[in-house]
Amino acid sequence: MGWTAEDVPDQRNRRVVVTGANSGIGLETTRELARNGAAVIMACRSVGRGEEAARDVRSEIPDADLRVEACDLGSLESIRAFADRLGDEQLDVLINNAGVMAIPRSTTEDGFETQFGVNHLGHFALTGLLLENLHVHDDRESRIVTVSSGTHEMGEIDFDDLHGERSYDPWGAYAQSKLANVLFAYELERRLLTAGANAKSVAVHPGYAATGLQYRGPEESGSRLRLAAMKVLNAAVAQSAEMGALPTLYAATAPDAEGGAYYGPDGFMNMRGTPERQASSDRSYDEEAARRLWAVSRELTGVSYDLPRPALETETA
Template structure:
């Protein structure tokens, strides 16, 4: 197994001339990745549900990197209409896309539905990014060099199963089960996309990553939305004791997005204590994530539910 000993934010190669989209760029891992990429010379589009929070993030990054090339665009992954609007606006404005970071997500929240009636975690984490990637595929393929799609998963994929009989948890909902399903779907999508790109002779590379256990707002939203002060206090304590920083948690995403050694279909995560912290390395996800029959079925269902067909 290859380990990138000592690989850090400074290891990111020069990104001048690169155009990058980071979903959920206004906070947490997306913010940290955006800061590094912009600091290395990339033009980064901050794709955020809240334009105001995106602009605050942009301004914060420019305090450290005054010359950073950044733009903020509204993207609500819980709305197929918003995803289509974002993609149309982007493709009208840009003729290339070097890196698409499918980063945004929600975790272990009380059951909610997206604008289109999808269970929120499956809808945002998987279906939203599936639709976004498909709508941007032509732009990715028209980019000179090798464009990349990096999809953020989680170690929680190991507890996930794709329940095709109840994808949106209408019959039964368990917040962690739904999260695990969405993170498993992220990997099934990333690997299936890479296989289809290879079969089509495309210049686009699809890979995946996970951040380990990183201290971000993601862990707090579930307890906050459920109104559990005890769970919120416990999560804050766990973050303080166990988690690595958001800056460190963003390294697998940055490594997968920029390192020249990365190949399609690889999975990057921190290589330290039980894969929760440490420098990024190539790892192995579980057998279910590599099940090609499940991946093909999920792909078909995802196209049907989003209405987005991939031109491969």
């Protein structure tokens, strides 16, 4: 039998930030972390929905240590305000979970294409702003878990049209943002290693998990046919959000989870099952693309990291 939520180790005295904690995989991740004693900061775009989710968790786990904070990944101002409110509060884990999927083209308040802006740039900025909270420069181990998708395998980073201004396809933009998640997670791990930091950066994907994420695109585009198709697929193929959260929980808590790894479900076509280490797409291991994406992300967000740039393999060969 594979690794399950029952294998989550004691999380007492650990403080975790989960973005998008009010629904889907984020909510189930929050629930299991709280069940095992972690203090969870639920970073949510809507405080109201976050408080409702917290009540749901407390109805099952009365002593759950939860705090809801506003954090809109589509707003650099909101991200900075969230980080400012945390001050120098110590964190052990950051789970970059929030996301949007296959929606009609729109932009964030900072002018970024929404999927690239929320799924990648928002988390790039948040991670950089919380780096000192995660104590990457001392002897207490911390972890940064970034939730991608198997769809990243279809993604390409179009550096000439990152925001889909010339050509936009909802699924292509989603795949690009999810590839960016994996490239970021791997590049962050390389920089942490170069710095000698006692921290791990891990990428995960949930497989095909039934959450509200699948419905937003059809709802926003007004496609009742696509919405109906998604509901049928969720019922026939998808695993539960509880199962979909397992790779995230494993990466965040398992003693043997490895930095620079990519974890996902071990079942049929990696769409369902329990966590295992997997290979991501060939493009995700392109260190030059990762370095270029890092530089562009730093320029767009204005967030820099106090971490040294690693040498490329081609530079050390």
